[in-house]
Amino acid sequence: MAIGDYDVLARASRVLRAAPEPGWAQIEQSVIEAVRRTPRAGWPIAVADPAPGSAPGRLRVSDLVVRTLIAQRLAADRDVALSDVEVVLEGETLRAVHIEVSGRFGSALPRAAERVRALAGAVVAETTGHHADVTVAVTDVHR
Structure with a gap:
């Protein structure tokens, strides 16, 4: 790969983005629940x-x-x-x-x-x- 060969990098980026993350299906729900439990x-x-006036x-x-x-x-x-x-x-x-x-x-x-x-x-x-x-x-x- 030559310096400035961006086509190779772009193709590699597309392939990696399309590939499923190993194990994501097993942890997806727990990650979503953890995010929802995070204090905001x-x-x-x-x-x-x-009862107006009953307590300060x-x-x-x-x-x-x-x-x-x-x-x-x-x-x-x-x-x-x-x-x-x-x-x-x-x-x-x-x-x-x-x-x-x-x-x-x-x-x-x-x-x-x-x-x-x-x-x-x-x-x-x-x-x-x-x-x-x-x-x-x-x-x-x-x-």
Whole structure:
């Protein structure tokens, strides 16, 4: 190989990228679970005090809690698969939740999107005691 023979390097790179990593199939799930268990910092969201004035302090919940609860509850809906949950904050006030889902082919997608919207709105209300604008976009279709 001569200096500057980039075709050989490019071909070798393609071959190596296409080759499966030995043993990956056996460890893939444990790697994914380890990444999910890794602590992450979240943004604080103000929570309505259920008993104002009864105790000093402020109540906050992480945006990760809201995202996780939405994801967990959506897992039961066979017509959608969650793609993304974005929370929009203004300071510590939750203003909006934007959700992207993949819809099951053949399902009534407008009704599925409305179920997602209602579920997410209920999660926000139960978790924070407030309401936020919830938008749902069906960005893909799956079988």
